[in-house]
Amino acid sequence: MTGESALRFSGLGKRYGRRAWALRDCTLDLPQGNVIGLVGANGAGKTTLLQLAIGLLEPTEGTVSMFGRPLRMDSPAGLAEVGFVAQDHPLYRGFSVADMLRYGRSMNPRFDQAGAEHRLRELNIPTEHRADRLSGGQQAQVALTLALAKQPRLLVLDEPVASLDPLARREFMKTLVEAVAETDLTVLLSSHVVTELERVCDHLVLLHQGRVRLAGDIDELLAGHRILTGPRCDDTAGIDGLVAATHGTRHSHLLVRQPADVPAHPRWEANPVGLEDVVLAYLARTDTEPPRPASAPPPEPAEPGRRLSIVTDRSADERQA
Amino acid sequence: MLWVTWRQHRAELLVAALLLAGVAIPLLVTGAAMHAEYTTDGVAACVAAPDGTGCGRLVAAFLDRHSEWGNRFIWATLLPALVGVFVGAPLLAREFEQGTWRLAFTQSVTRTRWLLTRLALVGAGVAVLALTLSALLTWWRGPLDAIDGHRLRTTSFVVAAPSLVAATLFAFAVGVLAGALLRRTIAAMGATLACYLAVRLPVEEAVRPYLLSPLVRITEPGGTADTGWRPETEWVVANGWMDATGHRLTDREEVAITREVYGNSDAVYGAGTPIERYLADHGLRHYTEYHPAGSFLPMQLVEAAAFLGLAAVLLAAAVWIVRRRTA
Numbered sequence: 352m353t354g355e356s357a358l359r360f361s362g363l364g365k366r367y368g369r370r371a372w373a374l375r376d377c378t379l380d381l382p383q384g385n386v387i388g389l390v391g392a393n394g395a396g397k398t399t400l401l402q403l404a405i406g407l408l409e410p411t412e413g414t415v416s417m418f419g420r421p422l423r424m425d426s427p428a429g430l431a432e433v434g435f436v437a438q439d440h441p442l443y444r445g446f447s448v449a450d451m452l453r454y455g456r457s458m459n460p461r462f463d464q465a466g467a468e469h470r471l472r473e474l475n476i477p478t479e480h481r482a483d484r485l486s487g488g489q490q491a492q493v494a495l496t497l498a499l500a501k502q503p504r505l506l507v508l509d510e511p512v513a514s515l516d517p518l519a520r521r522e523f524m525k526t527l528v529e530a531v532a533e534t535d536l537t538v539l540l541s542s543h544v545v546t547e548l549e550r551v552c553d554h555l556v557l558l559h560q561g562r563v564r565l566a567g568d569i570d571e572l573l574a575g576h577r578i579l580t581g582p583r584c585d586d587t588a589g590i591d592g593l594v595a596a597t598h599g600t601r602h603s604h605l606l607v608r609q610p611a612d613v614p615a616h617p618r619w620e621a622n623p624v625g626l627e628d629v630v631l632a633y634l635a636r637t638d639t640e641p642p643r644p645a646s647a648p649p650p651e652p653a654e655p656g657r658r659l660s661i662v663t664d665r666s667a668d669e670r671q672a
Numbered sequence: 673m674l675w676v677t678w679r680q681h682r683a684e685l686l687v688a689a690l691l692l693a694g695v696a697i698p699l700l701v702t703g704a705a706m707h708a709e710y711t712t713d714g715v716a717a718c719v720a721a722p723d724g725t726g727c728g729r730l731v732a733a734f735l736d737r738h739s740e741w742g743n744r745f746i747w748a749t750l751l752p753a754l755v756g757v758f759v760g761a762p763l764l765a766r767e768f769e770q771g772t773w774r775l776a777f778t779q780s781v782t783r784t785r786w787l788l789t790r791l792a793l794v795g796a797g798v799a800v801l802a803l804t805l806s807a808l809l810t811w812w813r814g815p816l817d818a819i820d821g822h823r824l825r826t827t828s829f830v831v832a833a834p835s836l837v838a839a840t841l842f843a844f845a846v847g848v849l850a851g852a853l854l855r856r857t858i859a860a861m862g863a864t865l866a867c868y869l870a871v872r873l874p875v876e877e878a879v880r881p882y883l884l885s886p887l888v889r890i891t892e893p894g895g896t897a898d899t900g901w902r903p904e905t906e907w908v909v910a911n912g913w914m915d916a917t918g919h920r921l922t923d924r925e926e927v928a929i930t931r932e933v934y935g936n937s938d939a940v941y942g943a944g945t946p947i948e949r950y951l952a953d954h955g956l957r958h959y960t961e962y963h964p965a966g967s968f969l970p971m972q973l974v975e976a977a978a979f980l981g982l983a984a985v986l987l988a989a990a991v992w993i994v995r996r997r998t999a
Contacts, residue, residue, distance in 0.1 A: 405778060407774065407777060407778070409996075425782055425783075425784075426782065427780045427781065427782060428780075430778065430779065430780045430781070430782065431780040433778060434778070435774065435778035437771060437774040437775070439771050441770060441771035441772045441774060441775050442772070442775070443680070443770075443772055443775075444770060445683075446679070450679060453675065453679075454676055454679070455779070457673060457674070457675045457676050458673070458676060458776075458779035458780060458781050459779055459780040459781075460780055461780075494775075497775075501779070501780070
């Protein structure tokens with residue numbers, strides 16, 4: 352079922368009170384059945400975007416549609432389509448794990464009790480224990496189990512592994528990947544650990560200072576960027592699609608948005624790029640205009656599918672004002 | 673939702689049941705003994721036929737033994753405060769404080785239904801608690817109320833079911849709204865206590881006497897009504913002297929007259945005293961503003977309606993806030 356849109360944001364913006372915009376001009380189309388990673392520094396607007404996506408927040412401007420319909424989080428049917436695990440994986444204090452499962456069962460018309468019990472058994476989490484006395488990793492697993500047992504079409508996870516130790520992180524991601532493999536669940540998760548995302552995600556959205564700087568299929572993003580290495584060159588103005596330049600004493604490394612198969616100028620040696628390099632290069636940029644892809648910017652594809660979506664920033668001047 | 677509400681509030685229910693039992697057992701034991709004494713000692717007979725011999729002494733002795741405890745029931749006014757602070761305030765504040773609202777609002781139950789179910793069930797629970805306590809206390813005070821027929825007095829009034837149940841629901845609503853606004857349990861508890869007292873104390877002191885307009889009786893000086901051993905059944909909210917034009921003398925004017933008649937010594941009341949002769953000579957009369965004993969039920973209903981109306985407004989505000997509440 353990939354290709355159809357799970358979430359579509361148009362012109363989405365959120366402002367808390369009269370403060371600066373937490374998120375602005377967000378126009379995105381997130382494909383169904385994918386695992387979508389949302390990266391950005393702290394305060395980039397990741398949590399805001401996730402909470403807008405599931406209706407925990409109301410947008411200040413713009414709209415959200417989920418599976419082709421406007422987001423309706425005031426109806427049980429709309430709520431049933433979404434599973435959400437908040438950043439601190441909240442569970443009720445004093446509830447046992449079994450109580451939490453019963454909670455899920457009585458709050459949802461559709462709840463996979465047997466599947467949830469099975470998963471907890473595999474994870475060696477005893478259901479008679481108090482949920483708030485479990486380790487952080489186990490609490491996260493219980494929260495994920497609850498969200499999965501709801502059998503949502505869209506699962507949203509806000510920094511699910513940020514508070515976990517490396518082992519618990521791997522366990523959590525393993526549970527997630529196994530659960531996703533069995534279904535056509537769309538997963539949207541935020542993280543600032545890029546290596547974590549590279550392993551599990553098909554699609555990436557990069558937020559920086561409240562704006563979407565890069566969004567697209569990870570394979571296509573990697574194919575569309577490369578590193579050019581050559582003798583030091585301080586005048587980089589003429590280089591197509593330059594994202595970031597680092598200069599050593601004798602050499603320059605340029606991360607450019609250029610298709611890997613386009614021949615480079617003979618002075619440069621072209622090398623493929625890793626996801627972390629791309630993310631860091633975009634996060635380090637201080638300007639607001641993302642570089643246009645070099646040589647023949649891809650026209651709007653006729654078929655939605657796996658495409659590279661570039662979000663341009665139309666209102667840089669407005670924001671200055 | 674039923675199970676969830678039960679699971680989230682069962683500890684409160686248990687504590688409430690234990691506290692109620694702790695109050696009910698001594699009340700039932702002492703109340704049964706007093707009710708027995710009321711009939712066997714002949715006090716009941718005196719109340720039925722007030723002219724019986726020795727009634728004054730008999731009834732006075734009975735009241736001496738029991739009215740002190742009966743008046744301590746004024747502490748029942750703590751119940752609304754306890755319910756507001758320990759049941760109302762944490763209901764939403766704890767969800768916001770511990771982050772579980774994000775869990776609750778992303779299940780397949782709409783926020784409105786989630787909140788209305790919990791408010792209805794927990795509200796019904798505290799209403800039953802208040803009703804039970806009110807029934808116990810009112811039953812205990814039965815003989816005392818029968819003797820003086822004056823249930824408008826504060827203790828009888830505040831333990832009566834309409835007033836106590838409505839005040840309890842009002843305090844519960846204050847707590848719920850404070851929790852929705854402040855989102856911190858301790859802060860919401862403090863605010864609830866402060867707001868409840870800020871409303872309740874003026875109601876006791878200033879509002880209740882004028883919930884209904886009091887009747888006015890004007891009597892000529894020199895006459896005193898002797899009610900015998902039976903106390904007044906009326907609730908006198910104001911009295912004093914007035915002149916022929918209907919002007920009510922101020923405290924200052926009354927003090928001036930008293931000084932004029934007695935010098936600085938204390939006034940002595942009674943039909944033949946100099947003050948009564950002074951009033952008669954100067955065309956002054958007594959006036960009394962009072963509520964007759966029959967106003968008990970109307971006043972209960974007015975007070976209950978006011979508290980319930982406020983509770984409804986506050987709960988509606990809490991629902992509105994929770995529906996809009998985001999991140």
